[in-house]
Amino acid sequence: MPKEENNLVWKDKTGTYKLGYSQRLMKEQIQWQKINFAGKLALIGVILILIIIILYVLYRLDSINFFTGVLYR
Helix, strand or coil: HHHHHHHHHHEEEEEEECCHHHHHHHHHHHHHHHHHHHHHHHHHHHHHHHHHHHHHHHHHHHHHCHHHHHHHC
């Protein structure tokens, strides 16, 4: 419990103040929002890379007539 008390106290040039519980929750919420934003960016990046790979594979398969070769064997 003392460790949480250290997180709730801040100092400025006029003295020591304690943060309220809502302010502490707001700090935690901002931290989670940053983590969620980074996760969403990473997920979007992975999805874009997968889409590019799929489109490239389909383009290459079309250029070597893979499907027509399979159909007429």
